[in-house]
Amino acid sequence: MTHPMLSKVLYLHCSSLLPICKHLDLSFNNFMLSKLPAEISNLTKLTYLNLSNAMFQDSITTQFSNLTSLRSLDLSCANLVADLSSISVSLTLKPKLDFGSTSSFIRYGRLSSQNISWLEGLRGLRYLVLTGVDLSKASESFHWAKPISSLSNLMSLRLSNCNISGRIPTGQLLNLTNLSTLEMNSNILTSTIPDMLSNLTTLSALDFSGNDLDGHIPYLPQLEELAVSSNPSVTIDLVSMFSVPWSMLTLLDIGFTQVGGTIPPSLNNSTLLTIFRADGCSIQGSIPSLIRKLKKLSMLMLNDNNITGQLPVSMSSLINLQYLSVFQNQLQGYIPISICQSPSLEYLNLQWNDLTGRLPLCTLQLPKLSYLYVEE
Template sequence: MAGSMRVVVTSVFLALLIETSTFEYVCAANRNVSCHEVERQALLKLKQDLIDPSGRLASWGNNLNCCNWSGVICDNLTGNVIQLRLRNPLDPYNGFYIPSEAYAKMWFSGKINPSLLDLKHLRYLDLRGSNFGGIQIPEFLGSVHTLRYLNLSAAGFGGLVPPQLGNLTNLHVLDLHDFSSLVYAENLQWLSHLVKLKILDLSSVDLSKASDWFQVTNTLPSLVEIHLSGCQLHRLPLQADVNFSSLSILDLSSNSFSNPLIPGWIFKLNSLVSLDLSHNNFQGQLPHGLRNLSSLRYLNLYWNNFNSSIPSWLYGFTSLEFLNLGSNYFHGSISNGFQNLTSLTTLDLSDNELTGAVPNSMGSLCSLKKIKLSGLHLSRDLSEILQASSSPGCLLNRLESLLFISG
């Protein structure tokens, strides 16, 4: 789910990543500068408190110039340490299966030494994929005021998100995505100070007590991505004036909202390219307001309670690359209108109450790579459609995944 969404909007994320990671310094490869002794000592103290079973930090200390150490990026002019890229190289988002023992061998554990505060020019800190054993995110990180990028996702932290992070007013990216759901926040008032924030990912952080989540995020006009999947949110405001009008990605999946309707303010987000509302309790017809989101490339409404025919206006979303309407109560036949969705690479209509025959026009969707039509009451085998395609061999030659089991 999250992995697919990130693939669809890779260009958005990379553009921001280049900006926030000071890419021009990475290209310099640190070859012409020497690090400062104070910063070298700070890194050595940081290493002492990190448990490193794979020896990823073996270069730390072997060379007097810390700008040549693994994961350390220095400013090419001043020699100051500006980036620490210490994420687990076996990242689960890369789309490949990774044995848990191999992943565990590559993570850091232990604790983060406050010597990090001696890196006065640090802009980028990435510790994703570590295992810090449930300790709290260090409060002192809120004093690294130069940070623009902070990624502590899937790093084994626990407890309260320290409100001191609100002091990082230069942040463009904050990723605290927590797979273990051991991290929580009682409110998000601290977040309102991060006025430069563009990407926010608090997925699986327990926000059940943070009733101010919408009011606070709505004060951040620079936001381009909001990821709040599985945050135990229960209520959505139905109507509101939205200030994050530049939003491209909104992920509110897996929250099981008590609201039966998709709130109207979402339909005002005309810049959205990705909308994920899967695993919630929305019901009734697909609201007409969704038609305003004509730039969508990713739409995931999987596992809700929508109960209607698939509306004809949906076939006007010609930019859609990913469409998942699976595990709802959509009924009626599969329309010829799907032939208009020529950009589709993934289509899931499974486990609905759709009946009848798959139209011949489905075979003309030349970009489709994955189709899931299982659990339906269809009267015609899709293989016939593939052979009868108006563009012979078009879909058949590109298809990577087909699940077709008639109910």
């Protein structure tokens, strides 16, 4: 952790080089809830500015409006920062670090913005991170996200944990024809997931987890990553969803939504799938044997469902599987010896099922297995 005074020196050093200063990173410092420095508006040559988790406390108004050369702006303030202020070193004695107590954390920074019109002039932005910035007041306006629509070069937009309420402002984002990543998880969004998102053909990663959305998941074949977990009113019919191809999909996180049906064999048409998380979804039926086609699968989490049948012997074909967790289901029968043919397996949790027989001894010889949970 850099001392606040040293951080100020870094800033002043950069401001003395106004004509050429293009990159400024003061992230994870401790400015002790001070205001954003007004002088930062003079750094008009900046293309990269990172003030994330630096313990500022302020309302964002016009502090960044002059920084029209910016390509990347990160003002996130939602990470816990370890308090390392007790670390000391003696320069006269034999080198030795004294870490003191490192178990405490510094409080979050507190940035907010009553509207985001200050973004309108930053038309060169490609990466915008406002994670943890309080936008609750701004989102009270129906057109609150309109200033973002002027950022036609934007590739990544991260608005997680911003206290945004209301509907997903899809209509105000359709001008972002280069947008690849959209994160609006951990907010208070209450709409359905709009079908219009399919018009953002460059969109590859979408995260709406931890909101209060409802309805279904529209067909978004361009996606590589889709996370909608912890939206209890979202209803997902996996059979219907995978009746059409999701050929680009590598991550699917639908935990704690309403599924209720079965895992269809057609899931295996998404051959690029690497991570599948579906905890607490009331999934029924068995794990399809055709899961063997998901050769790239590295994580399978199906905890706290109503899955029956046996663990498929065919899972031995998942040579990249690292994490398998199916605790609290209704699986029956023996643990197949074929599990020993999963050389990448690091984590295996089979607890709270109706499995019988013995754990195959060869399981204990898996070269990378570090965590094993089964009933006695």
